[in-house]
Amino acid sequence: MTSAPLWFDFPLAVRKSWISTISRRYSLDEYRAIAEKAEGRSEYRDGEIVPIAERTxxxxxxxxxxxxxxxxxxxxxxxxxxxxxxxxxxxxxxxxxxxxxxxxxxxxxxxxxxxxxxxxxxxxxxxxxxxxxxxxxxxxxxxxxxxxxxxxxxxxxxxxxxxxxxxxxxxxxxxxxxxxxxxxxxxxxxxxxxxxxxxxxxxxxx
Structure with missing residues (x-):
């Protein structure tokens, strides 16, 4: 059984974007614009952008x-x-x-x-x-x-x-x-x- 990913398991860019979601909320259009350019995927949760952990x-x-x-x-x-x-x-x-x-x-x-x-x-x-x-x-x-x-x-x-x-x-x-x-x-x-x-x-x- 593998352990759940820790904070430092995520790439630095993902951690930085995760921190930014705590301080503000995003419109759906903003999320879509970010998602189109981002290297990794993220979920949109009614104003929050939550990075999806990399899969095994x-x-x-x-x-x-x-x-x-x-x-x-x-x-x-x-x-x-x-x-x-x-x-x-x-x-x-x-x-x-x-x-x-x-x-x-x-x-x-x-x-x-x-x-x-x-x-x-x-x-x-x-x-x-x-x-x-x-x-x-x-x-x-x-x-x-x-x-x-x-x-x-x-x-x-x-x-x-x-x-x-x-x-x-x-x-x-x-x-x-x-x-x-x-x-x-x-x-x-x-x-x-x-x-x-x-x-x-x-x-x-x-």
């Missing part, structure tokens, strides 16, 4: 495995998987975030014709890091649930073979969990099954 090799490989598997199975369907380069805008909370993987039913809906912000994923995948796991499970999930199209959520551990799946039901959200390489996750929103062996293909655990 294991995190990136898991995200790649999931996106590759989705792209293969969904290539001849109306569903489109997208990687973490695209920003998701959540209007109700005025948040701009970067999920690890999103799937759209048909053409993604752009936010006011911006080519870098979308509004309507049906499925979201987050690969968990020690520093963001609580945020992904709680605050971010609550914000995601305000998206009308959103109906399925996967939380993927990177330090063990374990996945949590939340699916939207008439009475609320149903949690199922999966462990081991033999399990398969049925995804109602896209009518396919995601193999745990494919998620963790090539991943070595200590």
């Amino acid at each position: 090799l294991k995190h990136s490989r898991i995200g790649r495995n999931i996106l590759t598997y989705f792209s293969s199975l969904l290539c001849d369907t109306q569903f489109e998987p997208i990687n973490s380069d695209l920003r998701l805008w959540i209007p109700e909370y005025r948040r701009g975030v970067y999920p690890d993987v999103m799937i759209f039913d048909g053409e993604p809906q752009l936010n006011a014709e911006r080519l870098d912000e979308v509004l309507n994923p049906i499925l979201i995948v987050e690969v968990l890091s020690p520093s963001t796991a609580d945020y992904d499970r709680q605050s971010k999930f609550r914000m995601y649930r305000s998206i009308p199209s959103f109906s399925e959520y996967l939380l993927v551990e990177q330090d063990e073979r374990f996945v949590e799946r939340y699916s939207k039901q008439a009475e609320g959200w149903l949690l199922s969990d999966f462990s081991g390489l033999e399990a398969s996750i049925s995804l109602d929103s896209v009518a396919i099954a995601l193999s745990m062996a494919e998620i963790y293909r090539g991943i070595v655990f200590e």
